[in-house]
Amino acid sequence: ATPQLHMLLGSDDIPAELALAGAPGLRWSEPLPNQMMFPAGGRVRWLRLDPGPQAGSQRWVTLARLPMRSIDVWLPQGATGWHHHHDGFFQPNPDHRALHAFAWPLDPAADGRPVYLRIEHGGRLFLDVDVSSTEGVMAMESKFVAVLATCLTVLAVMLLANLMFWLNLRDRMYLLYVGAMAALSSWLVFATGLGYLWVSGLADWRWPGSPSGLLLALGNAALLGFMHGFLGLATGDRLAARTIRVLATALLVVALCFVLPGSGGARWPGLLASWTFSLVPPLMLWVLVRQLQRRAPGTWLFALAWLPYGTLSAIRTAVTWGWVDPSPWTLFGAAPAIAFQSLVLGLAAVQRALELRQERDLALRLASHDPLTATLNRREGEARLAHMWQAWHQRHVPLSVLFVDMDRFKQVNDRHGHEIGDRCLRVVTEAVRELLPPRAVFVRWGGDEFIVLLPGIRVDEALRLANDIVSAVDVIRVSTEDGHVALGASVGIAQAGEAVDSAASLVRRADQALYRAKHEGGARVALA
Numbered sequence: 380a381t382p383q384l385h386m387l388l389g390s391d392d393i394p395a396e397l398a399l400a401g402a403p404g405l406r407w408s409e410p411l412p413n414q415m416m417f418p419a420g421g422r423v424r425w426l427r428l429d430p431g432p433q434a435g436s437q438r439w440v441t442l443a444r445l446p447m448r449s450i451d452v453w454l455p456q457g458a459t460g461w462h463h464h465h466d467g468f469f470q471p472n473p474d475h476r477a478l479h480a481f482a483w484p485l486d487p488a489a490d491g492r493p494v495y496l497r498i499e500h501g502g503r504l505f506l507d508v509d510v511s512s513t514e515g516v517m518a519m520e521s522k523f524v525a526v527l528a529t530c531l532t533v534l535a536v537m538l539l540a541n542l543m544f545w546l547n548l549r550d551r552m553y554l555l556y557v558g559a560m561a562a563l564s565s566w567l568v569f570a571t572g573l574g575y576l577w578v579s580g581l582a583d584w585r586w587p588g589s590p591s592g593l594l595l596a597l598g599n600a601a602l603l604g605f606m607h608g609f610l611g612l613a614t615g616d617r618l619a620a621r622t623i624r625v626l627a628t629a630l631l632v633v634a635l636c637f638v639l640p641g642s643g644g645a646r647w648p649g650l651l652a653s654w655t656f657s658l659v660p661p662l663m664l665w666v667l668v669r670q671l672q673r674r675a676p677g678t679w680l681f682a683l684a685w686l687p688y689g690t691l692s693a694i695r696t697a698v699t700w701g702w703v704d705p706s707p708w709t710l711f712g713a714a715p716a717i718a719f720q721s722l723v724l725g726l727a728a729v730q731r732a733l734e735l736r737q738e739r740d741l742a743l744r745l746a747s748h749d750p751l752t753a754t755l756n757r758r759e760g761e762a763r764l765a766h767m768w769q770a771w772h773q774r775h776v777p778l779s780v781l782f783v784d785m786d787r788f789k790q791v792n793d794r795h796g797h798e799i800g801d802r803c804l805r806v807v808t809e810a811v812r813e814l815l816p817p818r819a820v821f822v823r824w825g826g827d828e829f830i831v832l833l834p835g836i837r838v839d840e841a842l843r844l845a846n847d848i849v850s851a852v853d854v855i856r857v858s859t860e861d862g863h864v865a866l867g868a869s870v871g872i873a874q875a876g877e878a879v880d881s882a883a884s885l886v887r888r889a890d891q892a893l894y895r896a897k898h899e900g901g902a903r904v905a906l907a
């Protein structure tokens with residue numbers, strides 16, 4: 380025989396003893412379906428469950444764990460006794476077999492006697508009462524725990540990965556992601572009852588002071604912050620950016636209400652929270668649609684990640700306002716939805732981190748290199764020179780400087796134009812680069828002037844290299860429409876030594892040597 384559920388008619392509240400004694404005059408409804416919806420209204424319901432005859436194995440009364448203010452259950456013990464359990468809002472009792480539901484053991488010796496339930500609820504309540512064997516409870520429970528554990532593992536892994544990104548890149552976006560996922564996974568732990576088992580004192584926290592509501596508010600505020608950064612709203616869409624900031628601030632105010640002393644008894648904090656939570660899904664959707672229309676990068680990925688969780692949040696809002704019937708999925712679906720969101724957003728954040736790193740490398744390259752010749756620019760050259768000078772000064776690492784300057788380059792420009800001039804500069808730098816030893820640092824000092832820094836190289840080797848450069852440039856012919864352009868270069872060499880007192884004077888000496896080389900007719904090398 381299947382278990383039968385009846386509801387007490389005609390009275391909202393009766394003393395427990397009266398009901399249990401089967402007081403005359405109590406009217407019970409016709410058998411009810413085991414799954415059904417109770418309307419909202421903050422009422423007390425009395426239910427009677429006839430579990431049917433006991434057969435062999437241990438059986439349990441189960442009740443899906445859905446928000447309710449309190450539940451009392453009287454379990455028959457033996458032929459006449461009763462065992463009374465009381466549970467508060469999301470307050471699991473360690474005696475219960477299950478986390479996803481309340482489960483109370485039925486005494487085989489009380490065969491045939493009914494179970495009485497007293498349920499107090501504020502909002503609409505989806506009731507799912509049943510009788511199950513120990514194996515049935517355990518099978519349901521292990522499935523539930525496996526799903527929850529998998530989801531929490533995914534969240535933990537993505538959280539750690541993004542923490543690493545934040546430590547590496549110091550972009551606030553990653554910290555917001557970490558905060559959002561930490562708050563939402565903690566919320567899951569509380570919303571499924573686990574948290575109250577671990578932190579027993581929190582069970583006494585009542586709405587609006589519920590840790591679960593606080594975590595949900597903080598998690599959503601951080602998620603909005605992540606959205607703001609990830610979609611680049613601040614620079615791309617001012618209106619959306621402002622909307623998201625206002626909404627995130629409202630959520631932080633809600634979070635504050637959850638912990639404000641004295642807000643517990645008032646009605647407004649709960650209403651404020653309901654209103655604010657209701658605004659989150661439609662406003663996020665509005666921003667995503669705007670961003671999709673603008674083809675903002677990353678929007679598709681964000682939309683895909685957020686959609687299951689966003690849909691679930693919207694359904695929960697509809698449940699709050701009584702538009703949709705709640706079901707176990709509106710609560711238990713949150714874990715997979717948040718894990719999915721975490722996984723996709725995490726991958727998106729990884730991709731963004733790789734892009735950022737590429738952009739940073741490019742920016743660093745642009746900041747340190749000359750765009751025309753791809754040699755180091757003067758700023759970077761001066762920094763390298765200072766470093767090498769230090770090495771010479773402290774450890775006597777030899778250092779030679781070649782000052783290379785094109786001969787009569789102005790004429791090339793004047794005769795053939797700047798474009799040909801540019802081409803000549805590129806051809807010359809290519810030719811010089813091929814001659815340089817690996818340790819050499821090649822810098823465009825300015826205009827047609829280049830510097831080659833040669834650390835750890837003897838002066839005779841530097842001299843040989845300078846002569847090679849002059850010879851190599853000498854044979855270069857750049858073809859143009861008006862024939863070939865012949866080029867020439869002169870080199871001045873200076874070496875770090877006792878007579879030189881600074882890096883700047885080392886370069887100055889090389890420049891003076893160069894001046895002599897030019898003065899003697901060019902296409903030659905002069906040593907300082």
Ligand SMILES: Nc1nc2c(ncn2[C@@H]2O[C@H](COP(=O)(O)OP(=O)(O)OP(=O)(O)O)[C@@H](O)[C@H]2O)c(=O)[nH]1
Binds near residue numbers: 796799801827
């Ligand atoms: N095409 C081109 N020309 C440049 C660039 N930078 C500087 N110049 C030119 O290089 C020339 C350098 O001229 P000067 O410093 O007078 O030297 P020079 O004509 O080579 O004469 P000497 O050095 O005395 O042999 C100038 O005409 C500049 O306009 C550049 O990036 N591209």
